[in-house]
Amino acid sequence: MALVTMRETKTAIVDWTELALAVERRLMAKLQQDLLNWDDDLSMREMSVADAADGMAVCVLLEQGRWREAEKKIWDMDTAPRDYIWEHLEAELGVDELEFIRQHNG
Numbered sequence: 001m002a003l004v005t006m007r008e009t010k011t012a013i014v015d016w017t018e019l020a021l022a023v024e025r026r027l028m029a030k031l032q033q034d035l036l037n038w039d040d041d042l043s044m045r046e047m048s049v050a051d052a053a054d055g056m057a058v059c060v061l062l063e064q065g066r067w068r069e070a071e072k073k074i075w076d077m078d079t080a081p082r083d084y085i086w087e088h089l090e091a092e093l094g095v096d097e098l099e100f101i102r103q104h105n106g
Helices: 016-037 042-063 067-076 079-093 095-104
Strands: none
Touching (some): 016 079, 042 067, 067 079
16 A cells, blocks of 8 residues: 555536526527427427527526536426437537536536
8 A cells, every 4th residue: 555645636617607608509509490390380389499498597507607406407307408408518518527517516
């Protein structure tokens, strides 16, 4: 056993406002595309708008730096919009960084 053990410490410094804005842009682009795709189906358009509203609620929490609340909100969403939010976060942060934040940011 060594007398000294070296341990590397990682710290994530997140610009929550920039992250929220980047995810918001992706959400709005998806909403626009969904509305174009479902131009003749009112119920699908309504669902797309509701999903985007749920995503925007996540963005508000992200902007405030309230990661745990945002993560809870994501898990409370329906499966498809939840998956889109995770994809947007991964695209902005990177998979490894997102996983680190999920494990260590409270």
